[in-house]
Amino acid sequence: METLRTRMIGLVEEMTQRELTEDALSQSFEELGIDSLMALELAVYLEREFGVRLTEEDLGAIRHLQDIVAIAEERKE
Amino acid sequence: MGSIHWNFKGDHVLVTGGSTGIGRETVVKLARAGAVVHFTYSRSGEAARQLVEQLASEGHTVNELQCDFSSAADIQRLTERLTDRQACPIDMIVNNAGVTADSSLYNMSDEQWDYVYQVNLRALFQLSRSMVKHLAVNRGTMVNITSVSGQIGMAGQANYSASKAGIIGFSKALAKELGPLGVRVNCVAPGYIETPMTEEMTQDRRRRLAQSTCLRRFGTSAEVADLILFLLSEHSAYITGEVIGISGGLV
Numbered sequence: 333m334e335t336l337r338t339r340m341i342g343l344v345e346e347m348t349q350r351e352l353t354e355d356a357l358s359q360s361f362e363e364l365g366i367d368s369l370m371a372l373e374l375a376v377y378l379e380r381e382f383g384v385r386l387t388e389e390d391l392g393a394i395r396h397l398q399d400i401v402a403i404a405e406e407r408k409e
Numbered sequence: 410m411g412s413i414h415w416n417f418k419g420d421h422v423l424v425t426g427g428s429t430g431i432g433r434e435t436v437v438k439l440a441r442a443g444a445v446v447h448f449t450y451s452r453s454g455e456a457a458r459q460l461v462e463q464l465a466s467e468g469h470t471v472n473e474l475q476c477d478f479s480s481a482a483d484i485q486r487l488t489e490r491l492t493d494r495q496a497c498p499i500d501m502i503v504n505n506a507g508v509t510a511d512s513s514l515y516n517m518s519d520e521q522w523d524y525v526y527q528v529n530l531r532a533l534f535q536l537s538r539s540m541v542k543h544l545a546v547n548r549g550t551m552v553n554i555t556s557v558s559g560q561i562g563m564a565g566q567a568n569y570s571a572s573k574a575g576i577i578g579f580s581k582a583l584a585k586e587l588g589p590l591g592v593r594v595n596c597v598a599p600g601y602i603e604t605p606m607t608e609e610m611t612q613d614r615r616r617r618l619a620q621s622t623c624l625r626r627f628g629t630s631a632e633v634a635d636l637i638l639f640l641l642s643e644h645s646a647y648i649t650g651e652v653i654g655i656s657g658g659l660v
Contacts, residue, residue: 376546
């Protein structure tokens with residue numbers, strides 16, 4: 333699962349052009365500068381690469397990066 | 410003129426308003442090109458069933474889905490069915506369902522305005538919203554049927570022209586949103602085409618309208634369907650956010 337966490341942080345770094353640490357997981361999308369388009373991109377990446385399906389409702393409810401990672405880890409298992 | 414050899418084997422396509430006119434021709438061509446086609450119909454239940462039977466007898470896989478796009482409940486039911494279809498994921502959408510309710514502006518009722526806007530534009534937004542992530546995951550394509558009415562305006566069609574212009578803006582915005590995820594969104598803008606919608610016109614009006622085109626004739630649904638298939642296909646891999654006219658030079 334380390335791969336998934338690392339990849340998510342890496343993706344957010346690419347999207348926001350900011351260098352991030354593991355602490356980013358506890359930060360909100362707003363703090364990280366992730367808008368709804370970027371959130372969609374994260375969800376699409378998760379489904380394409382890890383086969384994890386996030387619903388539109390999930391996307392609307394997610395506020396922190398760790399939420400998306402938690403859902404992904406739970407559904408991947 | 411021979412027909413173009415399309416190949417859509419392995420693709421799952423949704424065509425809205427697929428039982429008559431341009432939508433029907435698109436369903437037929439896609440099915441014969443190997444796609445699994447799901448199409449919606451509103452009131453033409455008999456035409457829809459005949460189409461399914463005809464294509465099934467040729468060995469093609471086609472499913473009809475009843476949906477009146479003026480009904481919020483119908484749209485919700487449709488999107489739930491479509492997004493549940495994990496076994497047969499939709500990777501291409503042709504948003505073709507459309508209606509007219511023509512009138513001079515001074516005489517146009519709120520109901521005429523709302524009906525056309527709901528079916529032609531709001532339903533497009535609602536259906537697309539529910540399918541957007543799905544389409545993105547599949548690196549899909551979307552073709553939205555607008556009209557020359559949305560580009561140059563037509564007298565007596567303020568509601569229709571506005572809704573069709575809205576489709577163009579919507580599609581261009583969506584092309585920008587989804588392009589980075591590998592999804593293409595384009596519009597087809599037909600002019601005067603031989604369809605049930607234009608069959609209602611008088612012969613005299615049809616003659617005058619045909620004379621207003623460079624090619625002096627109405628187009629056929631098959632000609633429009635070929636353009637739709639081109640925009641869905643890999644042959645148009647570098648085209649997105651565009652409005653392609655097919656009007657015989659309606660200038």
